[in-house]
Amino acid sequence: MLKEILYYTWGAVVSFVLAFSVGITYMGLNRKVTARVQNRIGPPWYQNFLDVIKLGSKKTAIHHGVMHHLGPAFLMVSSVMSLLIIPILNNGRFYPNLNFHGDLIFLLYIMTFGPLGMALGAGQTGNPNSAIGVTRGLAQMAGFEIPWVMALVALMIQYKTTSIVDLMNIQAETGRWLMFSSPFAFIAAIMAMFGMFRYSPFDIVGAPSELASGPMSENGGKYLFTMMSSGSVFAFAKLTLYTDLFLGGADNLLVLVLKTFVLYMIPVLYGVVNPRYRTEQAVRWFWGWPSFFGLLAILQASFF
Template identity: 55%
Template sequence: MNIWNLLLSAIVTTLLGFIIGVTYMGIRRKIVALAQNRYGPPIYQNFLDILKFWSKESNIYHGVMHHLAPLWMIAMAITILLIVPTQYGSKFFENLSFNGDLILILYLMPFGQLGMALGVGQTGNPNSAIGVTRGLSLLVGSEIPFIMALIAVMIQYHTTSVTDLVRIQQEHHTWIMFSSPFAFLAALCVLPAMFHAGPYEVIIAPAELASGPMSEFGGKYLGTMMSAGSIFMFAKLTLFVDVFMGGSTNWLWLIVKTFTVYLFVIAVGIIMPRLRTEQAIRRLWGWPLVFAILAFIQVALF
């Protein structure tokens, strides 16, 4: 593999991921506003926000871990975006997808969250720490049905690599969401929790509480974090599309598929009221777990 080619494609992929992710967030704000009978900001508002954060002059410094926190996030987000296969069959956009192991991707996600949690911890803001404990508790809720769905798929197709899963789906012209419907349902149910959206937004509790992990970050830190967040969001959507919806062969198709999934997350978020942490965990261990067990039974029987 050519190292320069890899670097170039990594930069292009990251930029595309950034642009798409931030646009999605803008669209989300617009849709939520329309649903609440507001006019809402323009779609490109989040670009302006990030630009504004980066041009802030003063900078609040709480210590080393606080300084490093956004970096863990962005390192994790970009690495996952490079590992998840974005384009099936494209030599240029191969990136690190030969490393596309599902367990690896699942374990990379806490890398950013841990860094963020440490940064939040050093600020000394109790509300932020409470947000982190909520986030970690929810992680237990969402991760278990999700990993069960993934394991069911892995065993069914005899591979642990998301790249292989995309290849199998493309070659057989099928989507895993049809061949293992229960695994798909389980993953779909926990999807809002993985985006900290929908009824599972107790971590950041937007709109009425000045709390949540982000509250002590401002200016460039928040700008970096927002960029990382949007890249990470797009990477997660791509992962979901790759595993269950056949991946894609070009960027347009990828955007259509990921946006459809994202619309689902937005819609659930608009409809459902927020849950308390323990309610959220119980709900995540309810139907999603049932679907996941059904997926296991399906794998065991067929």
């Protein structure tokens, strides 16, 4: 019993370290790609590691109350919980995580938990930029959650399961990725991913020159350190979820990194050539074609 608990804990630690380092590296590569598109040399790929170490070694950190203190912690909890539920490799080849039947529905809830906690924390800072950022973030969430939920519901209807592991097993048995057997759901989910990653044109929450980075404007030092680490862990968790659901999972870590990197480049490359949307434009965008494809996916799942 104790051995099992220790094994699970060790697996969680290893998954966290993996997700952290891969996510941070991806964010550094994002900066490099953006720089190359803008005809700059750009920072080295490990730049974000240095940023994180620097933020973590800041000597002071001011907070404006208990809720503000807890906001980044909520973000971290949400990221780590989603990471622990999402299976990293096929057939449990990596350390086992805590997945169970119905974890897809649980995941829908827990993925919105972090931003909501952060919104509470940002509210207590009293900074008007934070408040505007929070309202924008919630509006955007109302936008992209609709195609995202539609895509997942389509998968649940089509394969009559709410377990991520079952969906992975179906792909392994039939040998067809869900990307091809339910293409509309894939398109809707990818379009919702633009909103989840909040790169431009959907960077309306943390717009640096417009809102002074929005909800995180009062967070410096170790708070920003927690938020950056949780962001990188969450990015890796989301990309792994997409790989598991639509790209047939991965048999080893190399394939996983390759597939997640290809997926990650979609919002990044779409973002570097686009300016920023206004809030209502972003919401209208998500309720337009992405929701239409989500509806098509549900129709396909129900009738074909």
